[in-house]
Amino acid sequence: MKLLAGKVAIVTGASRGIGEGIALKFAEQGANIAFTYVSNSSAEKAKALEEKINALGTRCRSYQSNAADFSQCETLVNDVLKEFNAVDICVNNAGISKDNLLLRMSVEQWDEVMQVNLNSVFNMTKQVIRPMMKAKRGSIINMSSIIGLMGNAGQGSYAASKAGIIGFTKSVAKELGSRNIRCNAIAPGFIETDMTGYLKEGEQADKYRAGIPLGKFGTAEDVANVALFLASDMSSYVTGQVINADGGLYM
Ligand code: NAP
Numbered sequence: 001m002k003l004l005a006g007k008v009a010i011v012t013g014a015s016r017g018i019g020e021g022i023a024l025k026f027a028e029q030g031a032n033i034a035f036t037y038v039s040n041s042s043a044e045k046a047k048a049l050e051e052k053i054n055a056l057g058t059r060c061r062s063y064q065s066n067a068a069d070f071s072q073c074e075t076l077v078n079d080v081l082k083e084f085n086a087v088d089i090c091v092n093n094a095g096i097s098k099d100n101l102l103l104r105m106s107v108e109q110w111d112e113v114m115q116v117n118l119n120s121v122f123n124m125t126k127q128v129i130r131p132m133m134k135a136k137r138g139s140i141i142n143m144s145s146i147i148g149l150m151g152n153a154g155q156g157s158y159a160a161s162k163a164g165i166i167g168f169t170k171s172v173a174k175e176l177g178s179r180n181i182r183c184n185a186i187a188p189g190f191i192e193t194d195m196t197g198y199l200k201e202g203e204q205a206d207k208y209r210a211g212i213p214l215g216k217f218g219t220a221e222d223v224a225n226v227a228l229f230l231a232s233d234m235s236s237y238v239t240g241q242v243i244n245a246d247g248g249l250y251m
Contacts, residue, residue, distance in 0.1 A: 002030030003232040008084040010077070011035040012067045012124060013094030015042035017193035018143065020049060021220025022091055022227045023060070029228060032059040034080040036094065038066050059084070067094040067120035077127035086135060089231045090128040092121045092165075093143040097158045097195060110157045117161035121168060125183075129176060138181040141230045142169050144242060146187045146250040162187075166242055173240030182239040184230045189246025191218040213248030 004026055014023040015037035023035045033053055037046045046062035053060035061083060065076040080087060095117045098109045121142050132138030147155050148162025165185055172183040190196055190208055199205045199217065209215060226245045229235050244250060 002028075003228060003234065004089070005030035007031045007088040007231070008080070008086045009033055009089035009091065009231065010080055010087055010124070010128065011091040011093055012065075012120065013037065015039075015046045015049065015062075017195060018188065018191060018220045018223045019091070019093040021224040022093060023049065023053065025221065025224035025228050026089070026231065027053040027056050027058045027060060029232070030058060031089065031231075032084055034061050034063060034076075034084060036063050036065045036067065036076065038064065038094070040064075067092070067124060068115040070119075070123045070126075073120075073123040073127050077124070077131075081131060087128045087131045088135070088137065089139045089141070090124055091141045091143070091227060091231070092124050094120055095143060095161075095195075097155065099154045099158065101154050102156050105157065113157035113161050114164075117158070118164045118168075121165055125168075125172060129172075129181060132181050133176070133179050136180050138176075138179075139231050139235075140169075140172065140181065140183040141227055142183070142185045144169070144185040144187045146189050146244060146246050149187055149242070149244075150250050169242070170240045177239055182230075182235070184235070184239060185242045186223060186226050186230070187242050187244045187246065187250075188223050189218060189244065189249040191220060191223055191245075193220060211249060212246070216247060218245060218247060 009031045011023045013019040014035035050062045065072045144165045145162040147159045151159045169185040
């Protein structure tokens with residue numbers, strides 16, 4: 001029996017990286033997938049993923065939708081409900097980093113990171129809890145980061161946005177637990193995606209790797225496996241938690 005048979009999952013930011021890994025993993029486990037991307041340049045990649053997932057035998061549709069924009073999230077969730085009739089799982093994965101030392105960080109850089117990383121989680125959660133409350137079940141998974149737990153020089157805005165996600169996650173878990181809606185966060189460490197493209201081989205990569213007990217960077221699939229646990233009934237008594245997927249880097 002597949003772990004997510006017949007469920008409907010929204011995954012934001014799944015044209016590549018961790019989101020793509022989650023969309024694929026969920027589809028392999030029987031979920032129908034609605035996923036988003038934002039850039040015109042990702043449209044072709046999104047279509048290719050849509051076709052790949054449809055070929056697995058579950059339904060998939062991609063949507064170009066800016067998670068930082070409240071009204072676009074409202075339209076997205078209405079469209080998904082029309083197309084799929086339900087939202088059982090929402091993975092708030094879309095995110096960016098605009099790293100800069102505080103002395104050099106502009107207000108615009110700060111605001112952009114907050115809007116894409118933190119406001120997006122509010123925007124989407126606000127929309128999906130209505131159908132979830134009606135269905136009397138739901139799993140919301142928010143993509144935080146170990147940087148939100150430990151901080152990092154040059155990543156003040158990113159760290160603040162990812163720490164904010166954790167406070168929000170725990171509050172939603174408390175607010176909606178009685179409605180059988182669970183809300184958890186994942187805190188990945190160094191995962192090999194476009195976002196960490198600077199971590200190609202070299203001295204800096206070796207230094208980071210040396211600090212990881214498991215001795216390697218993670219993959220999108222490593223994070224997707226944690227998301228699968230949180231999305232499925234395997235975690236039916238788990239809410240308000242932050243699960244690190246970081247090879248032991250932060251403990
Ligand atoms: P990535 O490879 O850069 O992919 C980012 C994804 O988010 C893309 O699909 C992108 O769409 C989408 N996106 C960006 N802004 C968006 C917006 N405003 N609305 C909708 N979609 C948007 O990043 P990743 O490494 O997979 O990271 C995914 C999540 O994990 C992020 O929240 C990130 O902070 C978190 N994380 C990553 C790491 C890591 O080491 N990689 C570690 C900890 C946490 P387009 O293709 O259209 O741009």
